[in-house]
Amino acid sequence: MAARTIDEVIEHLDEVVDLARREKSRLGYFAALYRNVTIKVNEGILAGSFEDGARMERFDVAFANRYLDALERYNRGEELSNCWRTSFRATQNWHPIVLQHLLLGISAHINLDLGIAAAQTSPGTQLAGLRGDFDSINNILWEMLDDVQDKLTLVSPLMSWLDRAGGRSDEVILNFSINRAREAAWRVAERLAPLSPEAMQKEIDVLDHWVDFWPPSSSTLPRTQSVWQRFSSASLKEATWGKSLMSSPEISVWWVNPSSHNPQSA
Numbered sequence: 090m091a092a093r094t095i096d097e098v099i100e101h102l103d104e105v106v107d108l109a110r111r112e113k114s115r116l117g118y119f120a121a122l123y124r125n126v127t128i129k130v131n132e133g134i135l136a137g138s139f140e141d142g143a144r145m146e147r148f149d150v151a152f153a154n155r156y157l158d159a160l161e162r163y164n165r166g167e168e169l170s171n172c173w174r175t176s177f178r179a180t181q182n183w184h185p186i187v188l189q190h191l192l193l194g195i196s197a198h199i200n201l202d203l204g205i206a207a208a209q210t211s212p213g214t215q216l217a218g219l220r221g222d223f224d225s226i227n228n229i230l231w232e233m234l235d236d237v238q239d240k241l242t243l244v245s246p247l248m249s250w251l252d253r254a255g256g257r258s259d260e261v262i263l264n265f266s267i268n269r270a271r272e273a274a275w276r277v278a279e280r281l282a283p284l285s286p287e288a289m290q291k292e293i294d295v296l297d298h299w300v301d302f303w304p305p306s307s308s309t310l311p312r313t314q315s316v317w318q319r320f321s322s323a324s325l326k327e328a329t330w331g332k333s334l335m336s337s338p339e340i341s342v343w344w345v346n347p348s349s350h351n352p353q354s355a
Contacts, residue, residue, distance in 0.1 A: 091154045094315055095131045095146050098153040117188055119194030129229045135205035139222045152206035171301035172197040199270045200300040204277025205293060215280040223275060
């Protein structure tokens, strides 16, 4: 069942993370990251940080439901978007490192879903009024980068190496890449917002093919391809390390405890 409120989104993500923890599934990597982002957005809504809190909740719910629907379809063996199918299938293998799993999910969700959710939340001429709150999400993501890296270093030793070698430059590059992806998503929203549902779906199908064709290294991280390739060559080493870690208690630090969120106390 699709989520109707942001609290229901968080509950659904709790369930995904909890199941991934029990089954030792890498599907939980992106879900855990996305849950933290959603909680931050909810905190911003409650604090009055957005121009229109009610609209931001509708936008966030529409955005999240695209990921949750894709995941449900994947689990049931049904048709889903190509880029999400690629992301989910990658979790069946140990070869990609944690960061690559996250980037595949981020690529599908920002490059495909974000513009669609914006156009559906504020169709036609209403879209321009969403721009301020749309851009404010970047600030939330930037603030979370260090926290995400701290958690990744517990399950991904290569991230610790990157953070020491790059200092703040890796955060700047990643934030710059997310900003670029969101700019592209806004252009997608501008293209979709005036369209009828039938015409919009045709455009979405074309966009899905493009997002699935271009990997994150070339679509959102053009200047870091050499780093991506280094990660790829090191993936096998980390896979061996990661298999033993997956059964250890330290993994629980990365898998966010669903009970830690109480909507009534938010």
